[in-house]
Amino acid sequence: MYRPVLREGSRVGLAAPSGPVAPERADAAMLSVEAMGFMPVLGRHALARDGYLAGTDALRAADINEMFADPAIDGIIALRGGYGAQRIIPLLDLNMIAGRPKFFAGYSDITALIALWGKLGFCAAHTPMPATQFYRLYKEPERSALTPAEKTALSVSAESFRKAAAGVPQGEFLLKSLSDGHAEGPLTGGNLSLIASSIRTPCEMDTRGRILFIEEIGEEPYKLDRLLWQLRQSGKLSECAGVIFGAFTDCGTAEEVIADACAGLGIPVVSGMPAGHTLPNISLMMGAAASIDNGSVFLS
Numbered sequence: 001m002y003r004p005v006l007r008e009g010s011r012v013g014l015a016a017p018s019g020p021v022a023p024e025r026a027d028a029a030m031l032s033v034e035a036m037g038f039m040p041v042l043g044r045h046a047l048a049r050d051g052y053l054a055g056t057d058a059l060r061a062a063d064i065n066e067m068f069a070d071p072a073i074d075g076i077i078a079l080r081g082g083y084g085a086q087r088i089i090p091l092l093d094l095n096m097i098a099g100r101p102k103f104f105a106g107y108s109d110i111t112a113l114i115a116l117w118g119k120l121g122f123c124a125a126h127t128p129m130p131a132t133q134f135y136r137l138y139k140e141p142e143r144s145a146l147t148p149a150e151k152t153a154l155s156v157s158a159e160s161f162r163k164a165a166a167g168v169p170q171g172e173f174l175l176k177s178l179s180d181g182h183a184e185g186p187l188t189g190g191n192l193s194l195i196a197s198s199i200r201t202p203c204e205m206d207t208r209g210r211i212l213f214i215e216e217i218g219e220e221p222y223k224l225d226r227l228l229w230q231l232r233q234s235g236k237l238s239e240c241a242g243v244i245f246g247a248f249t250d251c252g253t254a255e256e257v258i259a260d261a262c263a264g265l266g267i268p269v270v271s272g273m274p275a276g277h278t279l280p281n282i283s284l285m286m287g288a289a290a291s292i293d294n295g296s297v298f299l300s
């Protein structure tokens with residue numbers, strides 16, 4: 001798969017494909033992107049609002065289409081997640097986007113678009129977002145209020161983002177092995193709820209022969225169980241080469257549910273990747289090569 005990258009001074013479009021963005025957060029997000037060495041360009045409709053959405057489906061899709069079509073824009077970063085990315089897919093110019101692949105980043109609800117770009121043949125990055133995490137590191141009034149641990153975690157996340165944007169391998173992680181073994185394959189995945197709800201849709205995630213990454217936030221154990229068994233019974237878990245579980249924030253006894261849902265799959269399964277709704281939030285390049293070896297994970 002093609003892997004677009006950003007360089008120092010790259011012009012980066014900031015879009016809101018899902019939930020609404022407060023103007024003060026958008027301002028701080030712009031500062032955060034500048035501080036990371038890029039030139040931010042706020043989407044024309046990024047501050048629009050339509051209930052729990054960042055404007056109508058047509059407006060949110062228009063920003064994505066315009067940013068891919070604009071040769072002066074080198075990459076696109078979602079300002080935040082929330083809800084709504086799946087809704088704009090019918091309004092995207094997929095033929096144009098496939099012919100003009102660009103660096104694209106986000107996570108959570110943005111999982112839907114990351115999966116779609118993978119089907120179009122180019123890698124996208126599962127990363128922290130400037131209006132939900134990075135802005136805290138660079139917004140001056142709040143910067144002094146950060147604890148040393150928070151500042152370190154945010155700095156690690158920012159550095160991880162820079163590495164992903166530049167195409168630099170993230171390296172090796174030692175995680176908890178839930179099922180030993182060795183597996184290699186392209187990395188795919190994202191938010192559990194989005195992966196499950198994508199089945200039989202245009203952004204359905206292909207897990208065959210791939211390393212599947214999964215994270216989640218704020219779901220009760222019984223809901224996690226339902227979602228994971230949907231993946232298992234639909235073949236999404238049994239068809240993949242291995243599974244990496246990231247943060248399951250505010251999800252109760254998630255590890256017990258995970259272990260039960262993955263029992264007997266016969267593939268390596270690990271947990272504890274510091275990625276998802278957590279800090280630090282390590283950036284993962286979906287579509288890039290990954291491997292699992294008895295709890296050791298290498299991300300290229």
